[in-house]
Amino acid sequence: MSTAKIADLRSLSVAELGQKKEALQKELFELRQKKVTGQLEKPHQFRLVRRQIAQINTIQREKNHVNAK
DSSP: OOOOOHHHHHTSOHHHHHHHHHHHHHHHHHHHHHHHHTOOSOTTHHHHHHHHHHHHHHHHHHHHHHHHO
16 A cells, blocks of 8 residues: 555545545554564565554544534
8 A cells, every 4th residue: 555645634534534544454454464474575564554544543633623623
């Protein structure tokens, strides 16, 4: 999965962010499985996927905070 720009993520709706987050969490799980079985070719993907999940969490929190006011 390619890395997304923050501006692109901010333009998504809350539901779309949730779907993207679920897909990234599945990808992270698959990366963990590959690591355990010794099939992982790109270990740097862990950092990229975790960072994208964190960015989505931040954007979701910002949107929830704005909607709460």
